[in-house]
Amino acid sequence: MTAYSLDATDWRLLEALQRDGRASYAELARTVAMSPSAVTERVRRLEEAGVISGYSAVIDHERIGLPILALVRLRYPHGNYKPFHDLLAATPEVLEAHHVTGDDCFVMKVAARSMRHLEETTGRISGLGAVTTSIVYSSPLERRPLVL
Amino acid sequence: MTAYSLDATDWRLLEALQRDGRASYAELARTVAMSPSAVTERVRRLEEAGVISGYSAVIDHERIGLPILALVRLRYPHGNYKPFHDLLAATPEVLEAHHVTGDDCFVMKVAARSMRHLEETTGRISGLGAVTTSIVYSSPLERRPLVL
DNA sequence: CGGCCGACCGTAGATTCTGCGGTATGACAA
DNA sequence: TTGTCATACCGCAGAATCTACGGTCGGCCG
Structure with missing residues (x-):
């Protein structure tokens, strides 16, 4: 319902976090070429907006x-x-x-x-x-x- | 196929990691009342055995x-x-x-x-x-x- | 122009992670 | 019983990361 505007960096973060939900902010920062603090803030916003509703271990x-x-x-x-x-x-x-x-x-x-x-x-x-x-x-x- | 024997602690770790896949080893250690290093080793084994096949952000x-x-x-x-x-x-x-x-x-x-x-x-x-x-x-x- | 706002950066102290060695417990054989 | 071995756990130290903060830059509006 609540629209959230995602830019290219957000998409790359979402993709990275879907592939490895335990990736550190430092690691994410390296993959999107930003500072760890900027990435932390972006991910926090995605969580707060409900775009990321959680993280889960995938069990076989x-x-x-x-x-x-x-x-x-x-x-x-x-x-x-x-x-x-x-x-x-x-x-x-x-x-x-x-x-x-x-x-x-x-x-x-x-x-x-x-x-x-x-x-x-x-x-x-x-x-x-x-x-x-x-x-x-x-x-x-x-x-x-x-x-x- | 490959059987893996899970004890009560493993189950609690699996449950915790399904609820919060980003929980730190220190946090997991507190929930199962063990040392962080023991928990790290257990989770590593679960991953290696393929019980945990990965971690993923859950997207809405x-x-x-x-x-x-x-x-x-x-x-x-x-x-x-x-x-x-x-x-x-x-x-x-x-x-x-x-x-x-x-x-x-x-x-x-x-x-x-x-x-x-x-x-x-x-x-x-x-x-x-x-x-x-x-x-x-x-x-x-x-x-x-x-x-x- | 001047001020404000949003997004980013860098830093410092606290926390966590990683790899290692040490210890207790139980199984097993002599 | 005693010795040996394997397993699982603990604790420690240095490295990496996290968290919260203040500072900077560019765009926007009065």
Whole structure:
């Protein structure tokens, strides 16, 4: 909503911070050829404006015992979203949930440690409506940095 | 594939680093009640084992001129994936791409600056097969930290 | 012209990082 | 038991970085 005007330097900082969220201000300063204090101030402004909403370690779900990823679509029969929010709060297996147009009201990304676990999780979700589950074979593009 | 044994401290570090990927080792050390050097060594091992595959700034796509998010499913009629990979390489609007089971072979997350832009992008994708587009109204759960 | 404002720079003290050596604990074999 | 070894942790010192501050420069407006 709130527009924020980004110049070329801001874009380069955003790109650098998406590639390495732990880059030091000194390092960032070197890549954009400015002083560390100017870079610090720019990044602080981007954070304050909400352009950068945070920083996160990227975890390989396969290496922490959650080898199965699935996209679950939920046909939701009514407009009372409370049960759905309760489900989200109670189901850590759901990594993302999006309210979308189309026949299926919600699309979720789900991680599970086994097929049995996935079955149990989708079963829980299907208490709210008809589900369609697609299991992820592989992800040709797991995460692309957001650029103009 | 490569199993990595995580103890309670590792989990707490992973959780902390997913919540704040820029937390200093000194800060992490305080949250898990260990010395900074021990924490540094643990995090280094997690990175080396591939449990932590990187760090990234989380960008609010709405504030950088990409207010529209859509999930695009692609029905892909054959087993030659080269054209699809070429499309991914040439289409920065696609933020994620997953190869999945079910009628639609691929599911993509797409960001666009306008409906016209989305139309143009899905049009490009539909050169490869039939597409089904769902526009994201909102995301009740945008990103949940991966936990046990 | 004179003053103001925004963005940048440079500096100093505090904090953090990095690499190293030292220590405690537990496993294992003689 | 005793010795040895490996692992994980701690603490330290020098280097690098961070943070907060004041100073400078160029553009803009009264």
